[in-house]
Amino acid sequence: MSESRTGRRWRTAGLVAVAGGTLALLPLTGALAGAEDPGGDGGQGSGHPRSVIFVNGDGMGPAHREAARLDQEGFDGQLAMDELPVAGLQTTDARDPEDTVTDSAAAASAWATGVKTYNGAISVDVDGEPLPTLGQQAEEAGLAGGIVTTAQVTDATPAAFFATSTDRAAQDDIARQYLEVSRPEVILGGGEDWWLPAGDEGTYPPRAGDEEDPEVSRSTQGDLVAQAQAQGYQYVSTAEEFAAADSGLLLGLFANEEMFQQRPEGEGDEFDPVVSLADMTTTALDVLSQDEDGFFLVVEEEGVDEMSHDNNGTRMLEAMRSLEAAVDVARAYVAEHPDTLLIVTGDHECGGLTIEDVDAEDESGPGGTLPQETAVEGETVSGEDGPFTVAGTDGAHDFALDWTTTAHTGVPTVVTADGPGSEELVGYYPNTHLHDVMSGVLFG
Incomplete structure (x- = not known):
C-alpha cells in the first residue's frame, strides 16, 4: 500500500438531492476542494477525492427496492440505500449479437470499462479485445482495491472490475489474473472451488443435491490459494479465522460456490452466509482505508438475483436485508470520510417483479x-x-x-449515491455513465 497522507480538507457544494420524491438542489458536505485547496494533498497533491465504494444489488430493480422497504421499514420508513441524497436511473442494455437484455457480465463490464459489450464478456469489447478496467487502473495508480461479494469472488461483477475474459465461465483464470495482474488487496466471498484443483475440496465439500452440476473444486490453474499465500495474502475460510484476520492482503473464501443455496422456496433454498456481507464490508474498509491515497471497493449481494431467478420472494427479501446492512456500513464510512463516493445500484432487473x-x-x-x-x-x-x-x-x-419471468428484464435500475461526483448521477443515462463518474473521482 502507498504511504499515508494527511491534510485533506473539504468544503461545501450544492448537490442535487431527492426529497419527498422531488429533485432539488441542496447543500451537502463532501465536495472536493480541488486546486482551490492547496493544503489538501490527496490525489498527488491536488486535494482530489480518490475513494469509491460501489455497491451492486445483483438483479435489483425498482420493485425489489420497494418490496424491501415495505418488508423492512413499512409505509413511513426509508431504506438506507434510498436515503442517499442523489438519485437517477440507468439503462442496462448490452451490445449482444442476439439478446437485447443484458446479463451480469456485460452490465458490469460497462461499469468497469465504459464500453458496452456482449453477454458473457468480462471487460472485453465486442471483438473480444481486452479493455482497461477501473480496478486494475486503480491499482496501477497506487490506490488499494477490494472485492466483497456473496457470489463467487470470480463471478461476473467483481471479475469485470479486476480481470478480462471472453468467457465469464473461466473463473479459475479470473482468479489467476487477480493474483498475477490486478492484485486487489482484499478478496472476500465465495467460490473456493475455483481456487483449488480437482480432488482438493478444501473447507467446503460439494453441497448435497447438486448431482447434475456438483459443486466441486475445479481449478485448472493449480492451487491458487497456495499461490496467494506465497504472495503474502492471509487466507481465511471460516468465521473464526475471519474474525482474527489482521493482514493488509486478505483472501477469504467462505463457500464452495455462492454463499447461499438458490432454489425454489422449500426445495433446499438457504440464505445463511458463514460471514455476513456487512461484516465483510467492514473488514474490507478497515484494510483498504489504511491506504490514504484512496481505494476502490466493489460490494455485491448476489442473492437478490439468484433468488429472483427462482421466483423465491422469501429468500430475495432476506438477501435485500443483507444488502441493506452492508449499505449501512458504507454510509457510516462515508459520513466519516466525505472524500468517498458511494454508489448503490443494480446491474439489471431479474424476475419481472x-x-x-x-x-x-x-x-x-x-x-x-x-x-x-x-x-x-x-x-x-x-x-x-x-x-x-x-x-x-x-x-x-x-x-x-x-x-413475470425467471430471467432478466430490461427495466432501468435505480442509482442512489452520496459524496464527491454524485451530483453527476442525477437523471437518466446509460450504465456506462457510472464508469465515467467513478473514473473522475478515482483519477481526476
Whole structure:
C-alpha cells in the first residue's frame, strides 16, 4: 500500500438531492476542494477525492427496492440505500449479437470499462479485445482495491472490475489474473472451488443435491490459494479465522460456490452466509482505508438475483436485508470520510417483479392462497408469491410479489449515491455513465 497522507480538507457544494420524491438542489458536505485547496494533498497533491465504494444489488430493480422497504421499514420508513441524497436511473442494455437484455457480465463490464459489450464478456469489447478496467487502473495508480461479494469472488461483477475474459465461465483464470495482474488487496466471498484443483475440496465439500452440476473444486490453474499465500495474502475460510484476520492482503473464501443455496422456496433454498456481507464490508474498509491515497471497493449481494431467478420472494427479501446492512456500513464510512463516493445500484432487473395487493380473485387462485407459479415455457402468465407483511402494521397490511419471468428484464435500475461526483448521477443515462463518474473521482 502507498504511504499515508494527511491534510485533506473539504468544503461545501450544492448537490442535487431527492426529497419527498422531488429533485432539488441542496447543500451537502463532501465536495472536493480541488486546486482551490492547496493544503489538501490527496490525489498527488491536488486535494482530489480518490475513494469509491460501489455497491451492486445483483438483479435489483425498482420493485425489489420497494418490496424491501415495505418488508423492512413499512409505509413511513426509508431504506438506507434510498436515503442517499442523489438519485437517477440507468439503462442496462448490452451490445449482444442476439439478446437485447443484458446479463451480469456485460452490465458490469460497462461499469468497469465504459464500453458496452456482449453477454458473457468480462471487460472485453465486442471483438473480444481486452479493455482497461477501473480496478486494475486503480491499482496501477497506487490506490488499494477490494472485492466483497456473496457470489463467487470470480463471478461476473467483481471479475469485470479486476480481470478480462471472453468467457465469464473461466473463473479459475479470473482468479489467476487477480493474483498475477490486478492484485486487489482484499478478496472476500465465495467460490473456493475455483481456487483449488480437482480432488482438493478444501473447507467446503460439494453441497448435497447438486448431482447434475456438483459443486466441486475445479481449478485448472493449480492451487491458487497456495499461490496467494506465497504472495503474502492471509487466507481465511471460516468465521473464526475471519474474525482474527489482521493482514493488509486478505483472501477469504467462505463457500464452495455462492454463499447461499438458490432454489425454489422449500426445495433446499438457504440464505445463511458463514460471514455476513456487512461484516465483510467492514473488514474490507478497515484494510483498504489504511491506504490514504484512496481505494476502490466493489460490494455485491448476489442473492437478490439468484433468488429472483427462482421466483423465491422469501429468500430475495432476506438477501435485500443483507444488502441493506452492508449499505449501512458504507454510509457510516462515508459520513466519516466525505472524500468517498458511494454508489448503490443494480446491474439489471431479474424476475419481472411487481408488487400487488393480496387478492384471491387474481391469478393466484381461489381461497386467498398465493401459490408460487414459476413462469416456464408459457405454462403460466405470471406467478404470485406471498403474502408478506408490511412492517409496522401489526399484520393489518400485506402485499404479494408477482413474478413475470425467471430471467432478466430490461427495466432501468435505480442509482442512489452520496459524496464527491454524485451530483453527476442525477437523471437518466446509460450504465456506462457510472464508469465515467467513478473514473473522475478515482483519477481526476
